[in-house]
Structures are given as structure tokens and as C-alpha cells.
Amino acid sequence: MSWSWVSVNGSLIWQLTRQTAYLGVVPALIGLAISVPLGVTAARWRWFSPPALAAVNVIYAIPSLALFIALIPALGLSDTNVIVALTLFSLCIMVPNVIAGLRSVAEPVRQAATAMGYGQLRQLVGVELPLATPVIIGGLRVAVVSSISLASVGQLIGVSSLGYLFIDGLQRSFPTEIYVGLVLIIVLALACDLVLVGARRALTPWAAR
Amino acid sequence: MAVDALDLEVPAGKTMVLVGPSGCGKTTTLRMINRLVEPTEGRVLLDGRDVRQSNPAQLRRGIGYVIQQTGLFPHRTVQDNIATVPLLDGWPRKKARARARDLLALVGLDPALAPRYPYQLSGGQQQRVGVARALAADPPVLLMDEPFSAVDPLIRASLQDELVRLQTELRKTVVLVTHDIEEAIKVGDLVALYRPDGRLAQVDAPQRLLGMPVDSYVSDFVGFDRGIRLLSFFRATGLNLRAEPIVGSDSTVAKALGAARDAGQPWILVTDSDGKPRGWLPAERLAPLADDTPLGTVPAEEFGHTFTVETDSLRAALDAALLSPAGQAIGVDSAGRVAGLLSYDQLRAAVQAAEATTKDAAGDAEQQPRSLRA
Missing domain, CATH: 3.40.50.300 (P-loop containing nucleotide triphosphate hydrolases)
Incomplete structure (x- = not known):
């Protein structure tokens, strides 16, 4: 472990960490935005649910590197390439979670809402989505952590992130770089997770603890 | 379907x-x-x-x-x-x-x-x-x-x-x-x-x-x-309650026995100074005692529960009679003071009368335009 390397390269490490956070958080949030309407559709029209779940499962089976490479003709060696790929992966986690979240709303609650005179859209926005929030945020936690971790693979197509430290450390046989990259990815993932746990608590004061 | x-x-x-x-x-x-x-x-x-x-x-x-x-x-x-x-x-x-x-x-x-x-x-x-x-x-x-x-x-x-x-x-x-x-x-x-x-x-x-x-x-x-x-x-308000034998606890054994004899009843209800029930005394327990023994000194049987004449139903009256050692219900007023006693026989008569009214009411209902049909 060479501490002097860390202090000399502080600004590089900081920049790579920010880039990794960006590549991790943005796809998860876009995934959230896309998966909510998809999940709502699947929860409402049941026939839509099996094909949707099968589709996201197939996507999840694609190795991340293969997906990055497959997107090169369309998106080149860019941040966008990695963000699109990671968004697709986060859909694989988010869509089933949104469906599960909406299905977790107790039938009597749904029935009471209808009987009180809620219209369909109002019931979705006012009752069902708020009650699905804990499960949806649970999915978001997994999606963010997995995006942060997968972002480092993007280094192989030249999109920089903390993954740079792994490849450079390997090529130079310099373990310090690898350790630093690993620790920072874990710390970053934990930090994002903590933020989301805080968000869930703030958004769902009604959940019995 | x-x-x-x-x-x-x-x-x-x-x-x-x-x-x-x-x-x-x-x-x-x-x-x-x-x-x-x-x-x-x-x-x-x-x-x-x-x-x-x-x-x-x-x-x-x-x-x-x-x-x-x-x-x-x-x-x-x-x-x-x-x-x-x-x-x-x-x-x-x-x-x-x-x-x-x-x-x-x-x-x-x-x-x-x-x-x-x-x-x-x-x-x-x-x-x-x-x-x-x-x-x-x-x-x-x-x-x-x-x-x-x-x-x-x-x-x-x-x-x-x-x-x-x-x-x-x-x-x-x-x-x-x-x-x-x-x-x-x-x-x-x-x-x-x-x-x-x-x-x-x-x-x-x-x-x-x-x-x-x-x-x-x-x-x-x-x-x-x-x-x-x-x-x-059926409300208990219309019941004919018996006033005897009910004796205050400041009274004596002789008076209690007299009241029991007059009413032809084996049990005497003893009340406290407010007129609230205190307990039941069997006449046979009083017979061997000296005539001037104050009733307050004789241990009485628990009276169980009472029914309130103005507000309770015949069901409450029957229940009170069932749980009473004397087989009689104690009717009280809203302040809890004894209003009178009710035996099974009296209850039976009241129930029969009440049932007769139900049948009459049902007969009347046949004449009315029925708002409900099955």
C-alpha cells in the first residue's frame, strides 16, 4: 500500500469517483422513471406482466461487456453508451419491483379507495404508488449499487470510472491502485444506499417499524 | 349467481x-x-x-x-x-x-x-x-x-x-x-x-x-x-312488582318474620338505610333468633344483580331472577333503591302478555301496505 501515491493522485481519484457516482446514479434514476409506467401497466393489465418480466430477465442475462460492445455502433465509446446499458440493467431490477410494490397494496385498501369514490388515476397516484414506495425504493437500492459496480466495466470500452484504477493497477502490477478503486466503489455504494434508506424513512413515516 | x-x-x-x-x-x-x-x-x-x-x-x-x-x-x-x-x-x-x-x-x-x-x-x-x-x-x-x-x-x-x-x-x-x-x-x-x-x-x-x-x-x-x-x-316498566317482604336493616327479626308470613314468602329482602338492597335472608334462619335481634347483625345472602325498572328489559329481569338465591328479581329505580320484587310466576305472566302483543302487532302488520317483500 503506497499512501504517497494516493496523496499525489488525489484529484484523479476524486474525479474518477465522481464519474462513477454519475454512471451509477443516473441509470438507476432513468430506470426508475421508465419502470414506473411499465410496472403500472403490468399491474393493471395482467397479460402484460409475464412478457415484460421475461423481457427484462433476458436483458439481465446479457453480460455487461457484451452489451457495451453491442451499443458501440449506435452510441460509440461514450458515457451515453454506458448509461444506456446500465439503464437497461436497472430496468431488470426495477420493473419487477414496481409490479411487486403495486401488488403489495392490500386488497381491502384498494377496495376501500374505490368505494370512497377515487377515480382510477387518482387512486394510483394518491393511494397505490405511495403504498408501493417502500418496495420501489428497495429495488432502487439494488439498482444503484449494481450500476455503480457495473460502471467500472465500462472502462474496457474507454469510458472512465474507478474501473480505470483496476486496469492501470493490473497493467503496472501496482496493487495500491486496485485496493483504492475497490474501497472507493464499496464506500460509494454504501453511501448511495444510506441516502436511499434515509429517503425511504422520510417518505414513509407511516410504515410500522 | x-x-x-x-x-x-x-x-x-x-x-x-x-x-x-x-x-x-x-x-x-x-x-x-x-x-x-x-x-x-x-x-x-x-x-x-x-x-x-x-x-x-x-x-x-x-x-x-x-x-x-x-x-x-x-x-x-x-x-x-x-x-x-x-x-x-x-x-x-x-x-x-x-x-x-x-x-x-x-x-x-x-x-x-x-x-x-x-x-x-x-x-x-x-x-x-x-x-x-x-x-x-x-x-x-x-x-x-x-x-x-x-x-x-x-x-x-x-x-x-x-x-x-x-x-x-x-x-x-x-x-x-x-x-x-x-x-x-x-x-x-x-x-x-x-x-x-x-x-x-x-x-x-x-x-x-x-x-x-x-x-x-x-x-x-x-x-x-x-x-x-x-x-x-319488552320493557320492564309495566311489571307489577311485589312490595313484600322488604324490610330495612334497622328493623328486627320479629318484624321481618311477620312480613314474610303475611306475604307467604320464604325469603326476606333486607335493605340498607338508603333503601338499596343489602341481601336476602331465609325466614328459617331468623326463626331461632330472639325477636328483638336487629336484622343488621344477621349475615345475609348476596343478592346477585338487580334490574332497573325504567330502562331494562324483561330479559334483564329474568336474568336477575335466575341468579338470585331467592329465585326472585329485585327491581330498582334509577338511583338503585328497591322498587319491588318479581317472582318467576309473575315473570311468566308478563312474558305471555308480551308475546300476545307481538302476535297482535304481527296481525296488524298484515293489513298495512308492506314496504318489504321477500
Whole structure:
């Protein structure tokens, strides 16, 4: 472990960490935005649910590197390439979670809402989505952590992130770089997770603890 | 086919209880009223208007709905749960919340519960909030689907009492579904008893259901002790109570024995200085004692419980007689002072007289245009 390397390269490490956070958080949030309407559709029209779940499962089976490479003709060696790929992966986690979240709303609650005179859209926005929030945020936690971790693979197509430290450390046989990259990815993932746990608590004061 | 050939009219301001075995269609009937279920044929009229002419959401906001599992919104505070329909109707939040607090008091809950979440409440409290929520927009009609089935028997009894009390105040048109005939008889102005096939067996006032079941299905459903339960519909006010032998505890053995002899009764009721019952004394226990022994010094038998003449029913009087060592019920006034005694024989005469009135009333009802047909 060479501490002097860390202090000399502080600004590089900081920049790579920010880039990794960006590549991790943005796809998860876009995934959230896309998966909510998809999940709502699947929860409402049941026939839509099996094909949707099968589709996201197939996507999840694609190795991340293969997906990055497959997107090169369309998106080149860019941040966008990695963000699109990671968004697709986060859909694989988010869509089933949104469906599960909406299905977790107790039938009597749904029935009471209808009987009180809620219209369909109002019931979705006012009752069902708020009650699905804990499960949806649970999915978001997994999606963010997995995006942060997968972002480092993007280094192989030249999109920089903390993954740079792994490849450079390997090529130079310099373990310090690898350790630093690993620790920072874990710390970053934990930090994002903590933020989301805080968000869930703030958004769902009604959940019995 | 859950419900078939049903013809039922619920008079405004009354409580109609739909009761029957599970699967008989009572809940389906209820849900047809607010269009949670659409009938394949026939009509549901609300105030003379077919419910299918109304927009479902609008219709439902004018009909309170209470269900067994409460269906409270876990993510809303108690006050916002109660304010649901007013908020849907576009009331300002402040006004809706003020209304919610009023309703909390109306259903017997502490307004301090307003900012709590449902999970912080007991089952009985949640059910009361459910009732308050149904009443929030002051709908003329209230539908209740097994509202008290999920709470323990003690709480259930108090919720039933509360409903009866609320009804005397609010006079809503209530349709309540239950599988519990006791509940039906307790809270219903009218009871509609279903057969397992979804047809109506009998629609009647509770005392007529108990007193004049139309067939063996009804009498079996109502239960073997329907005679005793029928007694709860007869007031104790008209009873002829005996004034003897009742003796104050400051009196003597000689006077007590004299009173017992005059009345021809083996038991003497001893009262305290306020005229409240103190206990029963058997004449045979007094006989060996000196004539001037004060009664207050003789240990008396416990008197069990009493019935209040002005407010209790014959059922309470019978119960008091059953549990009395003397086989006699003690009637008291509202202050707890002894009003008189009642023996089994007197009770039997009173019950026979009361039953005769029921039969007469039933005879009269045949003449009236019947608002309810089965």
C-alpha cells in the first residue's frame, strides 16, 4: 500500500469517483422513471406482466461487456453508451419491483379507495404508488449499487470510472491502485444506499417499524 | 349467481341488517348498491333513481362504506383518512381536517389521535376511524360490510352499542351485512335473513323474526334461545312488582318474620338505610333468633344483580331472577333503591302478555301496505 501515491493522485481519484457516482446514479434514476409506467401497466393489465418480466430477465442475462460492445455502433465509446446499458440493467431490477410494490397494496385498501369514490388515476397516484414506495425504493437500492459496480466495466470500452484504477493497477502490477478503486466503489455504494434508506424513512413515516 | 330474485326495500333513516350463511349473497347485495358489483339483471334504486345512471365515483362519494378489515389508508394520518371523501370533493384541507376532528369525537375517539397513523391504533380504534371516515361527507346512506367481525367480542359489543347510539342521533339509512344473528337483532330496525341459495327467507323487525319465524330454517338460524332473546324487546316498566317482604336493616327479626308470613314468602329482602338492597335472608334462619335481634347483625345472602325498572328489559329481569338465591328479581329505580320484587310466576305472566302483543302487532302488520317483500 503506497499512501504517497494516493496523496499525489488525489484529484484523479476524486474525479474518477465522481464519474462513477454519475454512471451509477443516473441509470438507476432513468430506470426508475421508465419502470414506473411499465410496472403500472403490468399491474393493471395482467397479460402484460409475464412478457415484460421475461423481457427484462433476458436483458439481465446479457453480460455487461457484451452489451457495451453491442451499443458501440449506435452510441460509440461514450458515457451515453454506458448509461444506456446500465439503464437497461436497472430496468431488470426495477420493473419487477414496481409490479411487486403495486401488488403489495392490500386488497381491502384498494377496495376501500374505490368505494370512497377515487377515480382510477387518482387512486394510483394518491393511494397505490405511495403504498408501493417502500418496495420501489428497495429495488432502487439494488439498482444503484449494481450500476455503480457495473460502471467500472465500462472502462474496457474507454469510458472512465474507478474501473480505470483496476486496469492501470493490473497493467503496472501496482496493487495500491486496485485496493483504492475497490474501497472507493464499496464506500460509494454504501453511501448511495444510506441516502436511499434515509429517503425511504422520510417518505414513509407511516410504515410500522 | 350469488343473488337471485331479490326484492328488498330499505326505509330511509332505518338500519337494515342483511344476515345469512356465508356465500348467500348478502355482501353481493351490499356491493350492488354502490356499484362495486353490477347486477346482471334488475335495478338498484337509490332515492328512486337507478344507481347506474350515476357516475360510479360520484355515486360512491355519497355513500359511506365500512368494511371488516377497515381498509384504512396506512400512509395517511387518522385525520386525513377520515377526511378522504371531503378532500376528494375538493374541500379546503383545513376545513376537511376540522371536520375529521369533529368526527373523531362523534365516534368516541380522542381528537389527540388525529395526527397518528393507523398502525399506531388498536383494532377497535381503527374500526371507529373507519366509521368516522364513512360519515365524513355526511352521506345519507351508509353501507357496512361485517364492520365488527374482526374485533374481539368485548370491543364488538361496545361498537354495536355505539352504532345504535349514533343511529338515534344521525338517522342514516344503514345497510349492514353480518353473519351474526345476535348482531343483526341488536343493531337492526329490520333484518333480512337470506337462505343459502341467495333468496330471502324473512324480512322483519327483529322481535318478529324471534317471535314469529316463518319456517324452520328461520327458527333454526335465529337459534334455540330465541324465546329468551325476544324478552330483550319488552320493557320492564309495566311489571307489577311485589312490595313484600322488604324490610330495612334497622328493623328486627320479629318484624321481618311477620312480613314474610303475611306475604307467604320464604325469603326476606333486607335493605340498607338508603333503601338499596343489602341481601336476602331465609325466614328459617331468623326463626331461632330472639325477636328483638336487629336484622343488621344477621349475615345475609348476596343478592346477585338487580334490574332497573325504567330502562331494562324483561330479559334483564329474568336474568336477575335466575341468579338470585331467592329465585326472585329485585327491581330498582334509577338511583338503585328497591322498587319491588318479581317472582318467576309473575315473570311468566308478563312474558305471555308480551308475546300476545307481538302476535297482535304481527296481525296488524298484515293489513298495512308492506314496504318489504321477500
